[in-house]
Amino acid sequence: MVESETPTSTPRVFLVDDHAMFRAGVRAELGNYVDLVGEAGTVAEAIATIQSVKPDVVLLDVHMPDGGGRAVLEAVRKADASIRFLALSVSDAAEDVIGLVRAGARGYVTKTISAAELADAIRRVADGDAVFSPRLAGFVLDAFTQNPTAPLRDPDLDQLTNREREVLRLLARGYAYKEIGSELFISVKTVETHVSSVLRKLQMSNRYELSRWAVDRRLI
Numbered sequence: 001m002v003e004s005e006t007p008t009s010t011p012r013v014f015l016v017d018d019h020a021m022f023r024a025g026v027r028a029e030l031g032n033y034v035d036l037v038g039e040a041g042t043v044a045e046a047i048a049t050i051q052s053v054k055p056d057v058v059l060l061d062v063h064m065p066d067g068g069g070r071a072v073l074e075a076v077r078k079a080d081a082s083i084r085f086l087a088l089s090v091s092d093a094a095e096d097v098i099g100l101v102r103a104g105a106r107g108y109v110t111k112t113i114s115a116a117e118l119a120d121a122i123r124r125v126a127d128g129d130a131v132f133s134p135r136l137a138g139f140v141l142d143a144f145t146q147n148p149t150a151p152l153r154d155p156d157l158d159q160l161t162n163r164e165r166e167v168l169r170l171l172a173r174g175y176a177y178k179e180i181g182s183e184l185f186i187s188v189k190t191v192e193t194h195v196s197s198v199l200r201k202l203q204m205s206n207r208y209e210l211s212r213w214a215v216d217r218r219l220i
Helices: 020-030 043-053 068-079 094-103 115-126 134-146 162-172 177-184 188-202 207-216
Strands: 012-016 035-040 057-060 084-089 107-110
Touching: 012 020, 012 043, 020 035, 020 115, 035 043, 043 068, 057 068, 057 115, 068 084, 068 094, 084 094, 084 115, 094 107, 107 115, 162 177, 162 188, 162 207, 177 188, 188 207
Parallel strands: 012 035, 012 057, 057 084, 084 107
Antiparallel strands: none
């Protein structure tokens, strides 16, 4: 007689987020659900520590300095493809979701999720399932159904840095340069530099063309 499969053990989770207070909140909320084996606040620290700790699931913020969550995911997966990633972000933009899926994430949920729901998502990802918040799952389905034979890529978006994408998203929402600077904690001059770079890369002439382009790709 074949024995039944052993129940899934408590998943070992590594947390990556550049906000210490948020990490503390997640530790407090998830402590009774999962085994939190480590955390990191920077991309470099995350890459180095994850490879030594080897967790089951990395709970990953998307927007951080130095390449963000995607940089962590891509670096770690080159060394160990068995580690699974679940994105936990304030962003619900289609471009962020598709970008992380393309890089290899097994799921993507927003920070409005409850602790119990997040713990369930972590367990499911650890077991090999793909987990998305309902609205975000629609982005992934759309990407496949609109052109099922094409990879989840957008060459135009791929040439933009994470910071340029953040500036572009806020620009498309109607933010003034000063407001973008305040939101991202950068100077107006730096905002102008990023906008100029995006215009050059996308071969556009003004912010209104950029805004329409961003809306068409559901970046806002």
